[in-house]
Amino acid sequence: MDDFGPKRRLERRSTPHRGVRIQDVARLAEVSTATVSRALATPQRVSPEKRARVLEAIAQTGYTPNLTARSLRSQKTGMVLVVLPDLANTFFSRILRGIEETLFEAGYGMIISDLDGSPEKEAHFTAFTTAGRVDGAILLNGHLFGQSRDGQGRAADIDIPIVALCEAIPNADIPQIEIDNRTAARKMTQYLASRGHREILYVSGPAGNVLEKERYRGYRDGLQRAGLSFDPTWVIPGDYTIESGMRAGHSIVQRANRPSGVFCTSDEMAIGLIRTLLSAGIRVPQDISVAGFDDIEFAAVAEPALTTIRQPRQELGRAAAAALIALLQKQETPRLIRLETELVIRDSVTDR
Amino acid sequence: MDDFGPKRRLERRSTPHRGVRIQDVARLAEVSTATVSRALATPQRVSPEKRARVLEAIAQTGYTPNLTARSLRSQKTGMVLVVLPDLANTFFSRILRGIEETLFEAGYGMIISDLDGSPEKEAHFTAFTTAGRVDGAILLNGHLFGQSRDGQGRAADIDIPIVALCEAIPNADIPQIEIDNRTAARKMTQYLASRGHREILYVSGPAGNVLEKERYRGYRDGLQRAGLSFDPTWVIPGDYTIESGMRAGHSIVQRANRPSGVFCTSDEMAIGLIRTLLSAGIRVPQDISVAGFDDIEFAAVAEPALTTIRQPRQELGRAAAAALIALLQKQETPRLIRLETELVIRDSVTDR
DNA sequence: AGCCACGATGTAATCGATTACATCAACTTT
DNA sequence: AAAGTTGATGTAATCGATTACATCGTGGCT
Numbered sequence: 001m002d003d004f005g006p007k008r009r010l011e012r013r014s015t016p017h018r019g020v021r022i023q024d025v026a027r028l029a030e031v032s033t034a035t036v037s038r039a040l041a042t043p044q045r046v047s048p049e050k051r052a053r054v055l056e057a058i059a060q061t062g063y064t065p066n067l068t069a070r071s072l073r074s075q076k077t078g079m080v081l082v083v084l085p086d087l088a089n090t091f092f093s094r095i096l097r098g099i100e101e102t103l104f105e106a107g108y109g110m111i112i113s114d115l116d117g118s119p120e121k122e123a124h125f126t127a128f129t130t131a132g133r134v135d136g137a138i139l140l141n142g143h144l145f146g147q148s149r150d151g152q153g154r155a156a157d158i159d160i161p162i163v164a165l166c167e168a169i170p171n172a173d174i175p176q177i178e179i180d181n182r183t184a185a186r187k188m189t190q191y192l193a194s195r196g197h198r199e200i201l202y203v204s205g206p207a208g209n210v211l212e213k214e215r216y217r218g219y220r221d222g223l224q225r226a227g228l229s230f231d232p233t234w235v236i237p238g239d240y241t242i243e244s245g246m247r248a249g250h251s252i253v254q255r256a257n258r259p260s261g262v263f264c265t266s267d268e269m270a271i272g273l274i275r276t277l278l279s280a281g282i283r284v285p286q287d288i289s290v291a292g293f294d295d296i297e298f299a300a301v302a303e304p305a306l307t308t309i310r311q312p313r314q315e316l317g318r319a320a321a322a323a324l325i326a327l328l329q330k331q332e333t334p335r336l337i338r339l340e341t342e343l344v345i346r347d348s349v350t351d352r
Numbered sequence: 353m354d355d356f357g358p359k360r361r362l363e364r365r366s367t368p369h370r371g372v373r374i375q376d377v378a379r380l381a382e383v384s385t386a387t388v389s390r391a392l393a394t395p396q397r398v399s400p401e402k403r404a405r406v407l408e409a410i411a412q413t414g415y416t417p418n419l420t421a422r423s424l425r426s427q428k429t430g431m432v433l434v435v436l437p438d439l440a441n442t443f444f445s446r447i448l449r450g451i452e453e454t455l456f457e458a459g460y461g462m463i464i465s466d467l468d469g470s471p472e473k474e475a476h477f478t479a480f481t482t483a484g485r486v487d488g489a490i491l492l493n494g495h496l497f498g499q500s501r502d503g504q505g506r507a508a509d510i511d512i513p514i515v516a517l518c519e520a521i522p523n524a525d526i527p528q529i530e531i532d533n534r535t536a537a538r539k540m541t542q543y544l545a546s547r548g549h550r551e552i553l554y555v556s557g558p559a560g561n562v563l564e565k566e567r568y569r570g571y572r573d574g575l576q577r578a579g580l581s582f583d584p585t586w587v588i589p590g591d592y593t594i595e596s597g598m599r600a601g602h603s604i605v606q607r608a609n610r611p612s613g614v615f616c617t618s619d620e621m622a623i624g625l626i627r628t629l630l631s632a633g634i635r636v637p638q639d640i641s642v643a644g645f646d647d648i649e650f651a652a653v654a655e656p657a658l659t660t661i662r663q664p665r666q667e668l669g670r671a672a673a674a675a676l677i678a679l680l681q682k683q684e685t686p687r688l689i690r691l692e693t694e695l696v697i698r699d700s701v702t703d704r
Numbered sequence: 705a706g707c708c709a710c711g712a713t714g715t716a717a718t719c720g721a722t723t724a725c726a727t728c729a730a731c732t733t734t
Numbered sequence: 735a736a737a738g739t740t741g742a743t744g745t746a747a748t749c750g751a752t753t754a755c756a757t758c759g760t761g762g763c764t
Contacts, residue, residue, distance in 0.1 A: 019482065019484065019750095021750060021751085022751060032713065034714060034715080034753075035713065038713090038753090041752080045711080047711090050712085050713085064479055064483045065750085065751065066483055066484050067483040067485045068750080069719090070752070071420045072718090072721085072752095073719050074719085075719070077420065079463075087449050088445045088446045088449045090445070093441070093442070093445050094440045097440045100466045101468075104476070109465075110463070110464060111461060111462070112452070112462060116449075124456070127416055128419075131416045132371065132418050132420055132720095133420060242653055246653070271650065274653075274655070275653040275654075275655065301594055301598070301623050301624050302655070371720095374721060383743080385720090385744090386744060386745080389721070389722060397742075398743085399743090418721060420719085420720080420721085421749090423749090424721075425722045425749050426722060426749085
């Protein structure tokens with residue numbers, strides 16, 4: 001292109017540089033770049049005087065190592081990917097905090113992907129993992145990248161450590177962190193029965209969801225143990241959202257034979273359902289008792305205050321992060337971690 | 353450390369390689385690495401046949417470019433840092449979703465930092481930006497890295513684009529995205545007055561908070577326009593949390609002269625406060641009317657349903673992300689973007 | 705004294721892409 | 735036909751660290 005001159009080397013950028021580089025520090029401290037690097041990474045391997053010189057130079061220049069370069073060379077990013085179905089859902093935010101805390105303590109950062117049910121996004125984040133921008137991943141969405149929920153389809157060839165949180169992942173040999181959904185749901189069903197309810201309606205989670213399956217089984221277990229018969233017309237579909245709770249509420253308002261107790265498999269649904277019942281003039285718990293699941297912040301201040309199952313959300317997050325960190329450090333970690341739930345009795349369930 | 357062996361050359365990794373590299377693709381397609389790179393980045397600059405060969409080779413090998421290497425070379429990370437005070441707060445999660453959506457559409461990823469009031473963390477994330485792992489940042493916490501809230505202290509020498517969301521940052525020449533808190537608070541105060549309330553109690557946000565200052569001004573404005581006098585004993589401190597709402601509720605229950613209307617500057621506080629009032633046998637809204645701010649999901653299903661100010665949260669997130677993206681692409685963007693709020697009238701405020 | 709191990713340090717290879725520049729062939733233009 | 739364009743492609747520099755290996759000096763051991 002430049003037709004005139006003989007080949008001329010690209011000018012050394014005249015604008016000094018965007019940031020301070022390890023070379024600049026090395027030059028100022030009159031040592032090699034290797035020494036600077038070691039002074040930071042393995043201080044005991046550098047003589048005290050040089051170390052001091054390096055530190056001084058770093059302070060003067062305000063040097064910060066470029067993490068991208070470090071990642072490229074060391075093949076470690078110090079980043080963890082967290083994949084979750086819905087960022088805007090209250091239930092997840094506290095879990096996230098638990099994850100964040102624990103990762104931070106271990107020096108890791110967190111990249112969040114709100115899947116939002118979009119396969120397109122899913123593909124995008126698969127790329128992330130193969131592309132070496134994260135060291136590991138925590139999955140809250142119940143299936144692996146590139147796999148459908150039933151475990152079919154090619155499993156993307158992910159070769160980084162992964163743990164599954166809350167929703168177990170079928171056919172995957174990775175650590176699972178969860179609560180015992182089945183037992184928890186059974187306990188709540190039995191509790192409702194113990195308060196004299198014999199027609200216990202169940203508002204489900206999304207069809208096919210792993211949590212839902214377990215909770216449903218727990219519901220059936222509970223009925224059986226309480227000596228109650230199961231009636232499929234007492235199962236209403238939901239998807240854990242406030243809106244689906246309201247829909248379920250409407251269907252209850254309109255039906256002829258109303259239940260005396262309702263077991264919603266999320267607090268959001270319980271709150272939405274109660275809202276609908278109250279608006280229709282049905283009193284809670286006097287006319288119908290309603291129980292929830294999760295114990296989100298608003299459960300305690302709802303009117304009436306919600307009887308529910310407490311999940312240790314922050315702990316779940318912490319446990320998942322801890323398990324992943326263990327994997328990243330090539331340590332052993334249990335295949336299954338189950339945290340305890342607690343039946344929280346408040347005002348939304350009363351005696352029949 | 354290993355005292356035994358003679359120096360031995362490091363074995364060339366016998367396991368082939370962790371991932372497919374651009375070289376592998378180039379070799380298979382019988383082209384240079386430059387051509388592979390171009391076939392992906394600027395397809396029109398590569399002949400159709402070679403492009404086809406490259407694509408074929410990529411498909412066969414399952415190659416994905418290593419993003420870390422790309423970032424290092426191109427000095428772009430495709431990542432944005434989002435700093436927020438409290439991840440577990442419902443208010444932020446929907447904003448986050450707006451941010452995430454817009455960033456995703458533009459091909460950016462999101463790194464989240466939950467500050468949680470810890471200066472230690474703040475320092476950590478300052479490092480992030482100087483260290484070149486993100487291209488830009490969205491700040492929801494009301495101050496710059498390394499600066500105290502009043503703008504004092506050394507401003508960290510951040511040289512990446514930054515936008516401030518919700519909380520304006522004093523003394524910083526960066527785009528702000530926010531709502532008109534003052535006007536919104538004035539409207540609500542005037543609305544309460546229009547329903548006949550003359551003793552309007554104000555539950556504040558955290559002292560010093562920028563939002564709080566604006567809303568407080570709006571409250572004073574509203575009183576004035578309604579011809580009501582201001583009484584400092586009608587201001588109760590809060591911090592936007594459910595708990596602080598409950599505390600405010602208790603102080604109302606215990607005081608001699610109760611207000612007829614309460615303006616809480618967050619829905620969380622309103623819900624906590626209502627809970628306390630109801631528990632004390634005070635009816636809402638019959639005895640005391642309560643208004644909120646934000647219109648979070650639970651506002652509509654609370655009992656009574658909350659009269660509040662709707663903030664377009666997802667839009668706020670989208671706008672902030674869009675502004676940042678503009679900056680990243682060296683485009684112009686307004687210094688101040690203000691989104692409209694809306695007075696949402698439900699059941700928690702009634703006539704005096 | 706001679707040998708060896710070890711600690712401190714420097715030199716240069718390396719991580720895996722992007723991209724500036726060189727090269728060459730095929731056309732245009734004058 | 736000579737000179738200049740243009741487009742496709744390859745070669746190698748580059749991004750900024752980490753780290754394998756080489757080197758050198760010191761002190762311990764026999």
